Amino acid sequence: MRVTVVIPALNEAGNIGRLIEETYAAVPAQRLAEVIVVDDASTDATPAEIKTLIASGKFRGLRYLRHAQRSGQSCALRSGVLAATSPIIATMDGDGQNDPKDIPRLLDALGTPGSEGPALVNGWRKDRKDTGSKRWASRAANWIRDAVLKDDCPDTGCGIKVYWRDVFLRLPFFTSMHRYMPALFQTYGHKVVYVPVNDRPRQAGVSKYNNLNRALVGLYDLVGVSWLRKRTKVPPIVEQHPEPQTVADIAARLKTANEGDGTRTASEKS
Numbered sequence: 001m002r003v004t005v006v007i008p009a010l011n012e013a014g015n016i017g018r019l020i021e022e023t024y025a026a027v028p029a030q031r032l033a034e035v036i037v038v039d040d041a042s043t044d045a046t047p048a049e050i051k052t053l054i055a056s057g058k059f060r061g062l063r064y065l066r067h068a069q070r071s072g073q074s075c076a077l078r079s080g081v082l083a084a085t086s087p088i089i090a091t092m093d094g095d096g097q098n099d100p101k102d103i104p105r106l107l108d109a110l111g112t113p114g115s116e117g118p119a120l121v122n123g124w125r126k127d128r129k130d131t132g133s134k135r136w137a138s139r140a141a142n143w144i145r146d147a148v149l150k151d152d153c154p155d156t157g158c159g160i161k162v163y164w165r166d167v168f169l170r171l172p173f174f175t176s177m178h179r180y181m182p183a184l185f186q187t188y189g190h191k192v193v194y195v196p197v198n199d200r201p202r203q204a205g206v207s208k209y210n211n212l213n214r215a216l217v218g219l220y221d222l223v224g225v226s227w228l229r230k231r232t233k234v235p236p237i238v239e240q241h242p243e244p245q246t247v248a249d250i251a252a253r254l255k256t257a258n259e260g261d262g263t264r265t266a267s268e269k270s
Ligand SMILES: Nc1nc2c(ncn2[C@@H]2O[C@H](COP(=O)(O)OP(=O)(O)O)[C@@H](O)[C@H]2O)c(=O)[nH]1
Pocket: 008, 009, 010, 011, 012, 038, 039, 040, 070, 071, 072, 073, 074, 076, 077, 092, 093, 094, 095, 097, 159, 206, 207, 208, 209
């Protein structure tokens, strides 16, 4: 099954073009359906950088979406996932701090959609390349979140993730929900795994978040997600009539129907 890579980008000129090139080099063509870059109303040369690559014709399946106004990273991810044609999504930050070479490994750890396997593979930046204050703030935020949500996640904010499209689209949507994906996937009964990934320093441009703002919004969201987790029930279905059809059932029925058609055609001919 091939993957749609969704990259949210806000003012990432100097980063986004290189990241797209790296993505096409890192993910084998037979595993890559498309790359969708969602531009959150950038005011720099981000659109020009992407459109130049599209116009070159060298990147099969490269798509560009632009929001009418700045709407935030979660909205950008959702726009990209809604537009995606593949049932499997990979996301990365648009600043190049995530390494697309990690995508094939994350894909290998993902379960097949609809199976019991992991529906979300979340990157884990074991060796972060951010500034000291950002690393400290992130460690504190992860500790508080884990104490409240008990989602056992070492790095919820890591931008590189691979997951099933339909599960993501069924999650409750709110601004900043991309920071709570492991807890949300678990709340809806899905398995989540964490895979160590490479982290790189930002090459161009500036961070869009500051620690104080992220902490205040994070605490507010944490109250909401904690409430949601406590008030959500997803009971497993233990009995169903008629039994749900498996892919093998459908294939067997199609085969019988085709054979039936064949007989009719033959008798009509005779
Ligand atoms: N679409 C969108 N993307 C954003 C927004 N803020 C940040 N991003 C993207 O989210 C990613 C992470 O943001 P960044 O500023 O690098 O955060 P940091 O790595 O935590 O400092 C980058 O790809 C940004 O371009 C936003 O408001 N809208």
